[in-house]
Amino acid sequence: MASQDIILAKLNQQQKIAVESTEGPLLVFAGAGSGKTRVITNRIAYLITEKGISPKNILAVTFTKKAAGEMQERVLSLLKELNVGNENTPLIGTFHSIGALFLRNNAKYVGLSPNFSIFDTNDSENLIKDILVEQNIDIKQIKPKAISYFISAAKNEMVSPDTFSHHYGGFLEDITAEIYPLYQKQLLSQNALDFGDLIYLTVKLLSENERVLGKYQDMYPYMMIDEYQDTNTAQYMFAKLLSQKYQNICVVGDDDQGIYGWRGADIKNIQNFEKDFENVKVVKLEQNYRSTGNVISAATAVIQQNTLRVEKALWTEKGSGNCISVYQAND
Structure with a gap:
């Protein structure tokens, strides 16, 4: 089976569009249970095998160490299936781990030595x-x-x-x-920094040092960010700075699932993506593989009360399923 067939075989039509749209800014609205991790994983493989992009020129960012580890495993597994050697792999990590890497390689510009704590x-x-x-x-x-x-x-x-x-x-x-x-x-x-500095100082470095910014823009002309609805101002600026030269940035998220406002996440980052970049392609992953029809209908009825949300029409092939029961617990 050809590599393209392996990559696209198990994807629905909207997932295929997201995987094959490799050039320019791409906004993927991924509803709950819509297979977004598969899309990101297969998109990385597609870039490498079908577009000839070196793995070293691909950066994928997510929020948790666990999610980054799972994505790394899935990418390596798929590349192995495609007979692609793993001597060179994309950089997949959290905002903080990638920030730490950038800072250790450029510590002198922020007044630190590379072995900072x-x-x-x-x-x-x-x-x-x-x-x-x-x-x-x-x-x-x-x-x-x-x-x-x-x-x-x-x-x-x-x-x-x-x-x-x-x-x-x-x-x-x-x-x-x-x-x-x-x-x-x-x-x-x-010779130390805290967790917040890992992104704060990285953004300062990239915004104040054109040579360092240019180096990383050329190193990572293809960029993907998962859970974009959870980005705060510093993370948003990091993504925009790195992608502004080539603009091959793919962000995946769901404004219906923005739950981290208490720690600085700004839902407007995903809602305003089309204003931040020109000629943005928008793909909506609306088929739900996780829940039954009754669950999706109930969730949609609740979230539709948010008049600022981007309209999405989730659906499933799982059938209606059991009726939803309400349990009222004592205080």
């Missing part, structure tokens, strides 16, 4: 606690965790220590405005 949540809060004590601020009243939250939120929004007070106001925010610059200075002195 990455502080976890406890490390960050302990450092903030030490700074609060040094500033004679009562840590029983002002919790380090609260200050850490605002610093993290600022980095998600690409707000620097110097401009924090221009964007945030309030009692805790005013204290954070004092601590944030000291915190960043301490991190730098320890």
